[in-house]
Each structure stands twice: as C-alpha cells, then as structure tokens.
Amino acid sequence: MAEVSTGNPCPFLRALVAHDYLDDGVVPLPTAAGTIVRVAAAGEGDSDLPDKAVRLIALLANGLSPAQLVRNARQGVQLNALRDGPLDKHGAGSRILDVKAQVNDSELDRLDTFASDKQRPDGGTERGLDLAEITRYMEANYERARGHRRRIDRKLMNGEFPQLLRVIGRDGHQGRYLSLDDVRRLCIEQKLPQRMLDSLEQR
Structure with a gap:
C-alpha cells in the first residue's frame, strides 16, 4: 500500500x-477522472459516475482563483493539497477523519x-445505511456545525456519503445500502471493498 498525504x-x-x-x-484531469470513473464502475449495480462531472470537481478542488483554475486545467489536480480547498467543510461534515487524517473511532460509532x-x-x-438514513445523518452533521458552517457545506455533503452509496454500496434485499464494514475498511485501512478489487483485477 502506498503512503497517503x-x-x-x-x-x-x-x-x-x-x-x-x-x-x-x-x-x-483526464487521468484522475478516468481512474475514478473506472474504479466506480467496478461497484455493484448502477455505480457509474459521469466523467464530465468528476473532471469539473477535480478542476475546482484546489481553489477557485483564476490562476489556480488555469494550473489545474493545464497540470492537473493536486491530491495532496485538497485540505483547506473549496470542497473542505472544515469540520461541518462527518469528522471521521481529523485534520491529520487520523480516524476518530467515536465518529464511526x-x-x-x-x-x-x-x-x-x-x-x-x-x-448499513440506506439513502434515507444517510440523509438524516447529513442533516444531523449540518445541525451540529451550527455557528461555523457555510450554506454550501450542506450541498457539498451530497458529494460524499450519497456518492459512496452509489460507488461502494451493496444491492441488498431491501434496496441499496452502504455497509458500515466497508466504510470502516475505507477510512481505517484505506482499502476498497475486496469485491471491487477483484472486479478491477479482471478488467
């Protein structure tokens, strides 16, 4: 496993x-978007992500100044400099990872x-959590952040757990859900679900 900043x-x-x-x-940007789309497609069921939307997010991820946008467009997205960027909610989200990328076990609980x-x-x-449960979770996170949240933070949340549900979610007998074991593996071990890794190896 490679080290992550x-x-x-x-x-x-x-x-x-x-x-x-x-x-x-x-x-x-083409490499980042292409890789994300390819990995997402290895999920169960309808897990595909739109390439153009992923590429736009990558363009904006490091900053919104004209110079930064030009830099990202020409050179690419800097993955080790996403923190404090425009998509960083500064504690208004799940808080599962702290500012040093350490896992808060209490937040997983x-x-x-x-x-x-x-x-x-x-x-x-x-x-696991279905979409309705994820929505309640996000609303609670937004409410918890009252006093230091931005209006945009609630919309940014829609790009996290709902997308994880889409990409690494499972098609259970009662509908699609996000496995807590998969979330723990993702956050603690920095590993995708084994079923996705197996699918990627076969491609």
Whole structure:
C-alpha cells in the first residue's frame, strides 16, 4: 500500500492513492477522472459516475482563483493539497477523519447510530445505511456545525456519503445500502471493498 498525504481528506481518494491507482501529488484531469470513473464502475449495480462531472470537481478542488483554475486545467489536480480547498467543510461534515487524517473511532460509532440491520445479497445481515438514513445523518452533521458552517457545506455533503452509496454500496434485499464494514475498511485501512478489487483485477 502506498503512503497517503494528510493533505488529502477524502477517504475514497485516499484509498485510490493507497492502492496505487492514483499518484499522491499532481494528477492530470483526464487521468484522475478516468481512474475514478473506472474504479466506480467496478461497484455493484448502477455505480457509474459521469466523467464530465468528476473532471469539473477535480478542476475546482484546489481553489477557485483564476490562476489556480488555469494550473489545474493545464497540470492537473493536486491530491495532496485538497485540505483547506473549496470542497473542505472544515469540520461541518462527518469528522471521521481529523485534520491529520487520523480516524476518530467515536465518529464511526456515531455513524452506526444512524444505521440499521441490512440483508446482504447473500442473505446474511450487516449494519448499513440506506439513502434515507444517510440523509438524516447529513442533516444531523449540518445541525451540529451550527455557528461555523457555510450554506454550501450542506450541498457539498451530497458529494460524499450519497456518492459512496452509489460507488461502494451493496444491492441488498431491501434496496441499496452502504455497509458500515466497508466504510470502516475505507477510512481505517484505506482499502476498497475486496469485491471491487477483484472486479478491477479482471478488467
């Protein structure tokens, strides 16, 4: 596993760097978007992400000044300098990773309080969150951040756990859900679900 900079606060991108799918530095926009889309397509069911939207996010990720936008467009997105960028919510989100990219176990425990038992595709049971539970979780996070949140932060949240549900979610017997075990693996071990890694190896 490759080392990941603390300047990258996104668990999914951290896993891509750790698995050596992306460099922990400047990555050209077509490479970054293409890799993210390819990895997302290895998920279960309808897990595809739109290339153009991913590329636009990568363009904006390091800053909104004209000079920074030109730099990202010409050179690429700097994955080890995403922290404190325009997409960083500064504690208004899940707080699962702190500013040093260390895992807050208490926040993972808190996430579990919004989850419920889900039936896996193989018939077993595990803890997970469907879209409604994720929405309640995000609303609670936004409310918790009252006093130091921005209006844009609630919209930025829609690019995190709902997208994780889309990409690494499972199609259970009661609908799609995000496995808590997969979230823990992603955040603590910086690893994608094994089923996705197996699918990527076969491509």
